[in-house]
Amino acid sequence: xxxxxxxxxxxxxxxxxxxxxxxxxxxxxxxxxxxxxxxxxxxxxxxxxxxxxxxxxxxxxxxxxxxxxxxxxxxxxxxxxxxxxxxxxxxxxx
Numbered sequence: 001x002x003x004x005x006x007x008x009x010x011x012x013x014x015x016x017x018x019x020x021x022x023x024x025x026x027x028x029x030x031x032x033x034x035x036x037x038x039x040x041x042x043x044x045x046x047x048x049x050x051x052x053x054x055x056x057x058x059x060x061x062x063x064x065x066x067x068x069x070x071x072x073x074x075x076x077x078x079x080x081x082x083x084x085x086x087x088x089x090x091x092x093x094x
Contacts, residue, residue, distance in 0.1 A: 001056070003040055008049040012091035015078045018046060039090065041069040041077065049091035054081075059088060066090055 039062075040050055052062060059081065066077040076094035081087075 003050040003052065005040060005043060005048050005050055008047045008091035008093075009080060009082075009089055011080045012049055012078055012089060012093065013047060015091075015093050016047060017076055017094040039065065041066070041075075041090075041092075042073075044075075044077075044092040046092055046094065049089050051087045051089050054083075054086050054088055057088065062088055062090065 039052070044050070059079065063079055066079060070076050075092055078091050078093050080089040080091065082089060
């Protein structure tokens, strides 16, 4: 499944670690060298997010993937659970 990139929700925006108007020191990353990435972490700019239905992913696996991506790239991600909509929002906050 291809995941679309959106502007982060107000809940995720509250967690931003930088001023959204500052230049992005990391930008977007090069695509994965192995040719396949399930989630578009590398394409996110600050204050952007993608949404994953809760039925498709476990929160713990998604959180671990976000931490690993951030750890290797210097970026920071947050997960916001929207239970009423049945989705997990993954937003870039630094």
